[in-house]
Amino acid sequence: MPSPRAKAAAVIHRVLQGESLNQLLPQGFESLELGQRALCQELVYGTLREWPLYQAICQKFLRKALRRKDHDLLSLICVGLYELDNLRTPPHAAISEAVNGARDLKKSWAAGMVNAVLRSYQREQAGLRETLTPAAQYALPDWLFEILTSEYGKCFEQIAEAARGRPPLFLRVNQRHLSRAQYLQLLNEASIAAAPAPLSPEAVLIEKPVDVSLLPGFDKGWVSVQDVSAQLVAGLLAAKPGERVLDACAAPGGKACHILEQQPALAELTAMDISQQRLQRVRENTERLGLAMTTVTADASKLQESIRVKQFDAILADVPCSGNGGHSSQPRCENSPTTRRYRLIWRAAARDSQRPLASTQAGWPTPVRHLLTFEGGKRQHY
Known part of the structure; x- marks a missing residue:
C-alpha cells in the first residue's frame, strides 16, 4: 500500500500539471486510513503553499535536472523538505519515509538521490534561504512577487506570510x-x-x-x-418568501445553498456558472443538504437566451477574481487554469499600464442587471 508521502507526491505532481486539487485529493485518500489521510492532506496543502521555496531548494542540491517523466520525484523531495521544516516527525524518520516513498512510486533507483538531497538540506539549511531569490524566499512565483511588491510595498511581507500559513x-x-x-x-x-x-x-x-x-x-x-466572510452574503441579500433569486457565478454553491437554508420559501433559486463540471459540485452540495435549485450552464457576461427570458427579484454576482487571497486554503500552482489566466491578463495589462481585473469585473454587473424585474425593492449584490 502506498505511503501518505507517496500519495501526496503523486497528487502534487498531477496538480502541477494543471489538474484540480479538489478532485484529486479524494481519489488519493481511497487507499489510506483516516489517520493517514490527515497526514497526506497536510503534506499536499503545505507543500503546494510553499512550492516555489521548496522547488528552489531542491534545485540547489540536485546534481542534474530530472527528466520530465520523473518530476513526481521532485514533488516527493519537496514533500520531504516540507515535513522536515514543519512537522514533528523526527528528521531521520522523515527522510526514511521519503526514501520509501520513492520505492512506492516504483522508482527504487531514486532512493539514494532522495536520501542525499534531504540529508544535504539537513546539514546545510542554516543560511540557505538567503542564497535564494527574494521571490523564492517568500514562497512566491516571480511574477506574483513582482505584483505584490509593486502594488503593496512593504506590506507585501504580511500578505506573503499569510498565504503560507495554515488557514482556519x-x-x-x-x-x-x-x-x-x-x-x-x-x-x-x-x-x-x-x-x-x-x-x-x-x-x-x-x-x-x-x-x-x-x-x-x-x-x-x-x-x-464555508469561510466566515462568505457566510455574510446570504444575510446581506436577505431573500424573502416567494422571491426568485439568481446566483450568477454559483459554483461550488456555498452561497446559494446558504440562501436556501435561510429562506426555504423562495419561489425559485437559479444557480448559474460557466463551467458544467463545477456545476456538478453545486448539485452534489444541494443533494447532501437536501435542497432544490435550478442549475444553468451559462456565461454571466454573455447571457444566453435560455436565461434572458427569466426575471429575478435578487441577483448575486460573485464575479471572477485572482483568487490570490484564498491561496492558503486553496493553493494553486503555476499551471492551474486560474493562475495561467491571471498571469496572462496581468502581463498584458502591465504593458498598457492598466488594472486588468478591475476593468474586467466592472463590466460584469450590466448583463445580469437586465434580469431584474422592474418593480420596486429589487436588488443586485456584486
Whole structure:
C-alpha cells in the first residue's frame, strides 16, 4: 500500500500539471486510513503553499535536472523538505519515509538521490534561504512577487506570510436541522475542539482542522465548510418568501445553498456558472443538504437566451477574481487554469499600464442587471 508521502507526491505532481486539487485529493485518500489521510492532506496543502521555496531548494542540491517523466520525484523531495521544516516527525524518520516513498512510486533507483538531497538540506539549511531569490524566499512565483511588491510595498511581507500559513477551518451550521449551540455540543462529544465564530450566527471555528468525514452529521447535511466572510452574503441579500433569486457565478454553491437554508420559501433559486463540471459540485452540495435549485450552464457576461427570458427579484454576482487571497486554503500552482489566466491578463495589462481585473469585473454587473424585474425593492449584490 502506498505511503501518505507517496500519495501526496503523486497528487502534487498531477496538480502541477494543471489538474484540480479538489478532485484529486479524494481519489488519493481511497487507499489510506483516516489517520493517514490527515497526514497526506497536510503534506499536499503545505507543500503546494510553499512550492516555489521548496522547488528552489531542491534545485540547489540536485546534481542534474530530472527528466520530465520523473518530476513526481521532485514533488516527493519537496514533500520531504516540507515535513522536515514543519512537522514533528523526527528528521531521520522523515527522510526514511521519503526514501520509501520513492520505492512506492516504483522508482527504487531514486532512493539514494532522495536520501542525499534531504540529508544535504539537513546539514546545510542554516543560511540557505538567503542564497535564494527574494521571490523564492517568500514562497512566491516571480511574477506574483513582482505584483505584490509593486502594488503593496512593504506590506507585501504580511500578505506573503499569510498565504503560507495554515488557514482556519470554518463551518456553517444548517439551522434547518439544529442550532449552532447544539452542533458545538456534538463536536465536543466527538472530541473536536471548536468555538463559535464571530460575524455569522451560524459559523463555527474548528481549532484544529479535521477531515470532513469526521464531522458529526456532515453527510446528513447538518453542516458545510464555508469561510466566515462568505457566510455574510446570504444575510446581506436577505431573500424573502416567494422571491426568485439568481446566483450568477454559483459554483461550488456555498452561497446559494446558504440562501436556501435561510429562506426555504423562495419561489425559485437559479444557480448559474460557466463551467458544467463545477456545476456538478453545486448539485452534489444541494443533494447532501437536501435542497432544490435550478442549475444553468451559462456565461454571466454573455447571457444566453435560455436565461434572458427569466426575471429575478435578487441577483448575486460573485464575479471572477485572482483568487490570490484564498491561496492558503486553496493553493494553486503555476499551471492551474486560474493562475495561467491571471498571469496572462496581468502581463498584458502591465504593458498598457492598466488594472486588468478591475476593468474586467466592472463590466460584469450590466448583463445580469437586465434580469431584474422592474418593480420596486429589487436588488443586485456584486
